[in-house]
Amino acid sequence: MNSGVLSAALAGFGTGMSLIVAIGAQNAFVLRQGARGQAVLAVVGICAASDAVLIALGVAGLGAVVTAWPAALAAVGLVGGAFLISYGVLAARRALRPAAGQSLTAGGAAAGSVRAAVLTCLALTWLNPHVYLDTVLLLGSVAADRGPLRWVFGLGAMLASLAWFAGLGYGARLLGGVLARPGAWRVLDALVAATMLAMGVLLLARTF
Numbered sequence: 001m002n003s004g005v006l007s008a009a010l011a012g013f014g015t016g017m018s019l020i021v022a023i024g025a026q027n028a029f030v031l032r033q034g035a036r037g038q039a040v041l042a043v044v045g046i047c048a049a050s051d052a053v054l055i056a057l058g059v060a061g062l063g064a065v066v067t068a069w070p071a072a073l074a075a076v077g078l079v080g081g082a083f084l085i086s087y088g089v090l091a092a093r094r095a096l097r098p099a100a101g102q103s104l105t106a107g108g109a110a111a112g113s114v115r116a117a118v119l120t121c122l123a124l125t126w127l128n129p130h131v132y133l134d135t136v137l138l139l140g141s142v143a144a145d146r147g148p149l150r151w152v153f154g155l156g157a158m159l160a161s162l163a164w165f166a167g168l169g170y171g172a173r174l175l176g177g178v179l180a181r182p183g184a185w186r187v188l189d190a191l192v193a194a195t196m197l198a199m200g201v202l203l204l205a206r207t208f
Contacts, residue, residue, distance in 0.1 A: 004149060005149060005152050008146050008149040008150075008152040008153045008156065009152050009153070009155060009156035009159075010156060011146075011153055011156065012139075012143070012152065012153035012154060012155065012156025012157040012158075012159075012160070013156035013157065013159055013160045014156075014160070015139065015142055015153075015156075015157060015160075016051075016055070016139065016156065016157030016158070016159075016160035016161055017160040017163075017164060019134045019135075019138065019139070020051070020134075020160060020161055020164045020165075021164065024128075024130070024195065024199060025084055025087075025124050025128065025195060025196050025199050025200075026047060026121075026124045026125055026128065026131075027168060028191065028192045028195045028196065029043070029120065029121060029124050029192070030043055030044065030047060030121075030165055030168050030169050030172075031168055031169075031172050031188075031192075032172075032188060032189075032192055033117055033121075033169065033172075034168060034169035034170060034171065034172030034173060035172040035173070035175050035188065037173060038113050038114070038117055039113065039114045039117035039118065040169045040170060042114060042117065042118050042121070043117055043118070043121045043165075043169060044165045044166050044168075044169040044170070046118065046121045046122060046125065047121065047125060047161070047165040048158075048161050048162040048165050048166070050122075050125045050126065050131075051131075051135060051157075051158065051161035051165075052158040052161065052162075054131060054132065054135035054136050055135050055136075055139055055140075055154050055157050055158050055161070056154060056158075057135075057136055057140070058135050058136040058137065058138075058139050058140025058141075058143065058154070059139070059140055059143045059144075059150050059151055059153070059154035060140075061140065061144075062136055062140065077129045077203045077204070077206065078204065079127050080123075080127035080128050080129060080200075080203055081200045081201070081202075081203035081204035082200070082204070083123050083124075083127050083200070084124075084128075084196045084197070084199050084200030084203065085196070085197060085200035085201065085204075086200075087120070087124075087196045087200075088192075088193045088194075088195075088196030088197035088200055089193075089197070091189045091190075091192040091193035091196060092189070092190070092193035092197070094186075094189040094193075095186045095187075095189035095190040095193055096186075128199075128203075129203065135157075139154070139157050143157075
């Protein structure tokens with residue numbers, strides 16, 4: 001029984017990690033916040049907690065409900081696509097016209113920066129239909145195959161999410177030396193802009 005529990009937990013961890021690691025809008029945002037040292041704990045907490053909630057809903061069987069209501073995903077796709085494109089445009093502007101002191105390492109984050117980071121993180125997480133497809137539908141359906149151990153599988157996937165976002169957010173500080181160089185932030189913002197714009201366009205194209 002113990003080996004079965006461990007196997008289910010490891011399977012959930014591996015499956016969850018394989019879905020989360022792919023570079024996307026959410027990961028790009030966490031990387032940028034981590035590199036700047038702004039609201040890292042809040043951003044990591046929101047991402048991990050949101051994934052935990054969605055994974056739990058998928059394991060509980062909400063995937064069937066979401067599948068039966070495609071209009072909901074379409075609406076989220078429209079709003080999410082527009083948001084990603086808007087954020088991508090802002091990142092592109094930062095890359096083309098960097099603010100003074102952009103290359104310096106960030107110290108503490110102002111209250112306004114924390115609020116903006118929290119709101120942006122919530123939008124990037126909950127307005128992305130792929131999040132629902134990966135967590136609620138895909139992970140939920142795979143977990144169902146584990147029978148009575150489906151919640152152990154789900155817990156493994158939740159731990160993978162927490163480990164990934166914590167590593168990405170706090171590990172980005174290791175780039176401090178690189179990001180202190182002139183032009184480094186322009187490159188990072190250019191990558192963020194390209195990711196956001198591409199995903200935004202894809203979301204809108206798939207919705208229509």
